[in-house]
Amino acid sequence: MCGIVGLFLKNRALQPELGRLTSLMLETMTERGPDSAGFAVYDGAAAGHRKMTVRGISSSNAGDLESGFLQITGNNGNVHQRCDHLVLTYAEEHETPLRAYMNEFGRGVHIASCGDSIELYKGVGLPEHVATRFELKTMRGTHAIGHTRMATESAVTIAGAHPFSTGPDQCLVHNGSLSNHNSLRRMLVREGLAFDTENDSEVAAGYLSWRLSRGDKLDQALESSIDVLDGFYTFVVGTRDGFAVLRDPVACKPAVIAETDDYVAFASEYRALAELPAIQNAKVLEPEPQKVYHWEHAA
């Protein structure tokens, strides 16, 4: 069992509230996933700049990592630490050398996400504690996706926590289990993708990233996954401007969507939506199986 939440704001006036509302939703889903939690928050960077979130930062590696970062960016980057994660902001041209540097750095450091807008945090422990560690309540942005995990088929580790980000500004959270992830992973590796874990959900994220890299729109990528992914799933997927929901044909994993003029909210259970503003006036629906629900901000 796992809990999923997502909030996609249509009304800009709510952007300062994004983190607070997301943390409320995430904490309500503790009973569905008390062992670890994670979330991606989308808050656009300045034009020409990129953001990278790296995790696994400790007092023993933070200094070295930061000096390496500043060397690559010619002292022209910004570093913001939240607990054991760093968010690096830098000019676009430094992307390739920085990525190589982080991948080779070792010492427990991993790239969590990268893009124009995404920041991605995850950790082991109660969702409330994870949200507090990263100060989720203070974050602002356009949309956010979160996950509370109850691990059943792999260890309780940060690497196994969701969301998974396998492409620029992309992330996926998953409630369920996939049965053909090994063969799909082999296919995607042949296509040039790299995976950090043995986790089935990371393969779903990778598959969507692969389709998006070949020119699919988010809804097209999800549409094509219905025939390819075998197993149980409710997915919530984020891109820089988009937000989507998909349930498997059997629809055995729960899902509720609430929409108002101000936002679209998703949760595994309605309980997680109960404290959202003006929820009593929202259109509440259970997404149908095999149907892609998709929203996009005007670019």
Added chain:
Amino acid sequence: MKTLDLRTAPLREINRILQNEHEGFYEIRNSSGQHALAVGLTAPLSVTIDGHAGYYAAGMNQNARIIINGNVGQGVAENMMSGSVHVKGCASSSAGATAQGGLLVIDGDAGARCGISLKGANIVVRGSVGHMSAFMAQSGNLVICGDAGDALGDSLYETRIFVKGKVRSLGADCEEKEMTPQDLEILSSLLNDAGIHDISASGFHVYGSARTLYHFHVDNASAY
């Protein structure tokens, strides 16, 4: 009318009060989608849940009349024995699962597996139902005023399924039957009981078991 507020009293306390009363009118406020609301009632109480409810709302009901002014999660009125449950919004999957008696009315749509393993209760859905509805349903009636999803009535036993709209597909061993005067009478009376007066009983189709699966073959009786 007594008011029970989930903001000030825990769920178990509210359920305990309702389970120990013998009569009266009760309103549950601030339900906020909580699970297992008003479950296991045995007396003829009238209970109104003023908002959305979570999983298994009004489960195992006996004798009580329960109204839910909102949507419900999975398994509303599951294993109901008698009484009535009226959902004013939509219901998620497995509405009325295994219910043995009483009446479940859903004004909106119901999700997948509505009336799964139904054992004698009546379910009336004003909207549509999802896939695998009435799977292995054994007795009772399922009335669907809208459409039905895939595999309706798979492995059906004696339950009657009435559908006014389209059926996306029938499950194994489910077939359309001729509507008899008795069927029509049952349907009219269920619509009436559900307070549905703007939808007429004409134009419904009735579905039942084709009786071709294993248990219907007399040759297999020798296994016992």
